[in-house]
Amino acid sequence: MQTDTNPNGTPAVNTPVGQDATTSVGIAATAPGQLRVIKRNGTVVPFEGSKISVAITKAFLAVEGGTAAASSRIHETVAKLTDQVTATFQRRMPSGGTIHIEDIQDQVELSLMRAGEHKIARDYVIYREEQSRKRAAKASLSQKTQDAANAINVIQPDGSRLPLDLDRLHTVVSEACAELADVSESEILDEALKNLYDGVTARELATSLVITARTMIEQEPNYSYVAARLLCDNLRAEALSFLQVADNATQSDMTQLYARALPAYIARGIELELLSPELAGYDLDMLGRALLPERDLQFTYLGLQTLYDRYFIHSEETRFELPQIFFMRVAMGLAVEEPQKNQRAIEFYQLLSSFDYMSSTPTLFNAGTLRPQLSSCYLTTVPDDLHGIYGAIQDNAMLSKFAGGLGNDWTQVRALGAYIKGTNGKSQGIVPFLKVVNDTAVAVNQGGKRKGAVCAYLETWHLDIEEFVELRKNTGDDRRRTHDMNTANWIPDLFMKRVFNGEDWTLFSPSDVPDLHDLYGRAFEERYAQYEAMAAAGQIKLFKTVKAQNLWRKMLGMLFETGHPWMTFKDPCNLRSPQQHVGVVHSSNLCTEITLNTSKDEIAVCNLGSVNLPRHIDENGLNLDKLRKTVRTAVRMLDNVIDINYYSVPQAKNSNLLHRPVGLGLMGFQDALYKQHLAYGSEQAVSFADQSMEAISYYAIEASSELAAERGAYSTYQGSLWSQGIFPIDSLQKLIDERGTDYIQVDQTQSLDWPALRSKVQQNGMRNSNVMAIAPTATIANITGVSQSIEPTYQNLYVKSNLSGEFTVVNPYLVSDLKARGLWDGVMVNDLKYYDGSVQAIDRIPTDIKAIYATAFEVEPRWLVEAASRRQKWIDQAQSLNLYINNANGKKLDITYRMAWYSGLKTTYYLRSLAATGTEKSTIATGALNAVSSEAGAPAPVPAACSLDDPDCEACQ
Structure with a gap:
């Protein structure tokens, strides 16, 4: 008798009662020949009977386990059930006869x-349905295909040759397609x-199966889940073999195998010096039982391939970390200093693995490892001396x-032509140093996991500003260009007022106007006017007066041409x-969402994570109770990062422990609109942006205040706005x-x-600045598997390129709505491809x-700005806001x-505009995946074409 596993993860019996086309099982024997069984292929075999109790026992063991406590109950129950089934058929056929397998x-x-x-019965029913699907899929294969499969031998990893296991292929593909609409097991297999x-x-x-499913994604989005599940089968084979837990496990085996794999993984990871020995101090049996294998089925292909x-975690290119173990490793790494670390690890795991919330990339990379650098962003101020510059x-x-993303404030460094007392010479300005910064970012690429990424900030009054805005140009002296780093304008309000009013603007070297760096608001305006008067009187020699609008146009022109520098606002x-009582914000970070104080003694650090907004939308809209629960756990996880974090420079540790800042954000805003059938370009979407961010703000502040009551307020709380x-x-x-x-x-x-929350904060304080x-x-x-951050949909059908490769992306919400109206077919796929993922011309x-x-370039920019404005009023830092402008x-x-x-x-991020690329106008009949290619039918290029998938964007998350 063969054994298999149930679709929901419990091992089962291939023929729990009765037999399939090749195996006979019967009930406890009566007289030989009296009862016979009709098999599914029509043959008749003796009704044996000796294996019925074994079959039911295995079914019970799969659900209840084989503990000593359960053993006695299972034995007695199985004996009783066997007698009942036997008696039933003996009463029906006292003189013998034939019974169909399905009747048994x-x-x-x-x-x-x-x-x-x-529970046993439920699993049994599910198992029967699964077996029925597998038989149907196998029967649907052409005889030619089955004959060809019988002639194939597969070379195993050890070099041996074995016949192709068609039954296992059926099992794997059947599991991959389980409970997914409009996907075909037989088409994949054929x-x-x-x-x-x-x-x-x-x-x-294994690769052939994955690629086959991938080619079908554009026709049916559910094939993305199929491809992910087939990829997961590859991963199981790789990881479980490496851990010596099992070979050729299917998804349904993982209910038992995950619990066994976790301690083996921890032991091997520690042995290889890839994991922290602290992880061995957890109750690994308890944590193993908490793993939920069914959550492996949530991944899209892009999601799982990115993780893979x-x-x-890998050793010599062998991945031995499975998806749920990955989430548990991160959870354990974040709970390691909790008093009840096992319970907290399970709480953190359940939140991460549900996709309700996700930690930032550095946290996912490094939690639980020997160097847990979990923070996302670092902000520095570069001092005006050679030692300080190269130290920065x-x-x-x-x-x-x-894996930290960097934001550097360069405003203090003196301008080109400024006097240097130490050498009695003149400064070369900031540009030569930025060239070194650029090359450093290229050289230190975060262990090959992603590109090193840095953004330089400069205030608009700096004398080098005109050359600064040209750093990303593709023409000119390449020694004064930085093609691999980002740049951003740090703009005072006074400059914008003068742009509005058509007035002049004066550029200075910070060595002549050193206090402007730390001033803002009215204090800045007053002091700046004094310096202008001094320059006019000849008291300051090195300065330049320009029309504010002319400089503004040049900033916009470079943004149009190169995508840089970004526009961020100091005041x-x-x-x-x-x-503001303990310092000044001199810049933002790489992705323009962090606004923390920096100085020569403090490198600002921020720890990020994001609420998955569509996971908190139900039929009534935003589920506030669920959101509050998610935010409370998320803020605790973020606060834990501060104490656990590995700090590679002391100024970062000092700053982070003093102020304890965190950055809770959101993602999937566009998906949340889809679930509510709201257009991004609408007042309803703007109102939802306001409502959702207010709720996140309220619950995040509440959670931080509750942590302050438990753990104490951050050390510089007194005097803060809080x-x-x-x-x-x-x-x-x-x-x-x-x-x-x-x-x-x-x-x-x-x-x-809000008054009630203010009262709570007044009583408890805040844990985080x-x-x-x-x-x-x-x-x-x-x-x-959701849309990025607060972004509108890029295209409804396109190919996404990142460091993991190229992936067909089709909007599943659109497909669902078109199906509901009978409009989804091959012609629609071709139309979407022809119109580059746009529905407007169909x-x-x-x-x-x-x-x-409507796609990102079809939504008026004012809607993006208005929604961002509604969010900004609730946020104590900022937001990464990309602006999409068609025909800019x-x-x-x-x-x-x-x-x-x-x-x-407070800030803006990339300027996005249409590039000279489009989705290849072909179907899968060509045998190739859609590729991004330049062609006459694609939208006309805009000079400011920035790659939507610039890996630098991933430095924060």
Whole structure:
């Protein structure tokens, strides 16, 4: 008798009662020949009977385990059930006769239910359905294909040759397709088997299945889940073999094998010096039992392939970390200093593995390892001396080595032509040093996991600003270009006012105006005017006066041409900072969402994670109870990062322990709109942006305050805006007062009970100086299968390229809505490909669907800015806001970026515009996946074409 596993993960029996086409099973023997069984292939065999009790016993053991306590009960129950089934057929056929296999299985199912063994019966029913699907899939294969399969031998990893196991292929593909609509097991098998040959390797066989499913994704999004599950089969073979736990396990085997694999994984990881020995101190049996193998089925192909390529622990290119073990490793790494670390690890694991929340990439990379560098972003201020400059560059290298994204403030460094007293010479300005920074980012590439990434910030009054904005140009002296790093303008409000008013602007060297670096608001405006007067009087020799609008146009022109420097705004970042009593925000980070103080003694650090917003949408809209629960656990996880974190430079540790900032954000905003059938370009979407961010803000502040009651407030809490009862929503008024009402228009409405929360914070304090920031989530959104951060959909059908390869992406929500209206077919796929993922030009698509599924370049930028403005009022830091502008020109950019400042935004991120690429206009009949190719039918290029999949975006998440 053969054994197998149930689809829900419990080992079962291939013929639990009765037999299939090759095996006979019967009931306890009566007189020989009296009862016979009709098999499914029509043959008749003796009704034996000696194996029925064994079959049912195995079914019980699969569910209840083989403990001594269970053994006695199982033995007695199985004996009783066997007698009942036997008696039933003896009563029906006292003189003998034939019984169909299905009748026997029906009777066993009925007996289990009558005995109250509902879980066993449920698994039994599921198993029967699964076996039925497998038989149907096998029967649907052409005879030619089956004959060809019988002639194939597969070369195993050890070099041996074994006949192709068609039954196992059926099992694997059947499990991959289980409970997914509109996918075909037989099509996958037929197509995959066509590409096999005698002597194919086991790896090639597995790859053939995955590739076959991949080619079908554009026709049916559910094939993305099929491909992921087939990839997971490859991973199981690789990991479980390496751990010496099992060979050729199927998904249904993992209910038992995950619990066995966890301790083996921890032991091997520690032995290989890849994991921290502290992980061995957990109750691994308890944690192993908590693993949920069914959550392996949640992954899309892009998500699991990304984890496989770049996140899973490996030794000599062998991945031995399985998906649920990966999440448990991260959870254990974050709970290691908790008093009840086993319970907390399970709590953290359940949150991560559910995809309700995801930690940032550095945390996923490094939690539980020997060097747990878990933080995402580091901000530094570069001092104006040679030792300090090269010290800052060394800090960049050390921080980048362990997966940190960097933001450098260069405003203090004197400008080109400024006097150097030590050498009695003149400065070469900041550009030569930035060239070194650029090359350092290239050289230190985070262990090959992703590119090193850094962004340089410069204030708009710096004398080198005109050359700074040209750093990314593709023309000019290449020694004064930085093609591999990012740049950002750090813009004072006074400059924007002068742009609006058509006034002059004066550029200075910071060596002549050193205090401007630390000033903002009215204090900056007053001191800047004094310096201008001094320059006019001849008291400052090195300066330059330009038209503010001309410099603004040059900044926009370079943004249009190169995508850099980004536009970020100094005054709102500082006027609304909770920590303005102990320092100044001199820049943002690599992805423009972090706004923390920096100085020569403090390198700001931020720890990131994101709520998966669509996972908190139900039929009634935003589920506030679930959101509150998620946020509470997430903030605890983020706070734990601060104490566990590995700090490669002391200034980072000092700063992080002093202020304890974290950045809780969100992802999947577009998916959340889809689930509510809301168009991104609508007032309803703007209102949802407001509502959802208010709730996250409220619960995050509440969670940090509760942690303060448990663990103590952060050390610089007194004097902060928090201690004054000024929350982010309240600090918005400070910006309005300082800037003046002529230069800002923002919504200040609120709906939750903020006075009650202020009272709680006044009583408990805050555990974290900063709590919220919306990061790009480029890779963790891929992992969880949702849209990035607050981004609108790029295209409804396209090929995504990143460091893991190229992946066909099709909008599953659109496909679902089109299916509901009978509009999804091969013609629609071809139309989407022809129109580069846009639905607007497809006549048969209804108007309401066109509005909901407008792509990023079809949504007016004002909607992006307005939604961001509504979020910004609730956030104590900032948000990574990409702006999409179709057919960009100077006027559109001018209006959009003025509007961003006028709407109270703190920062903006990439300018996105259409590139000269499009989805290949072909079908899978060509035998090739859609490729990104340049062609005449693609949209016309815009000079500022920035890659949507720039890996630098992934430095934060």
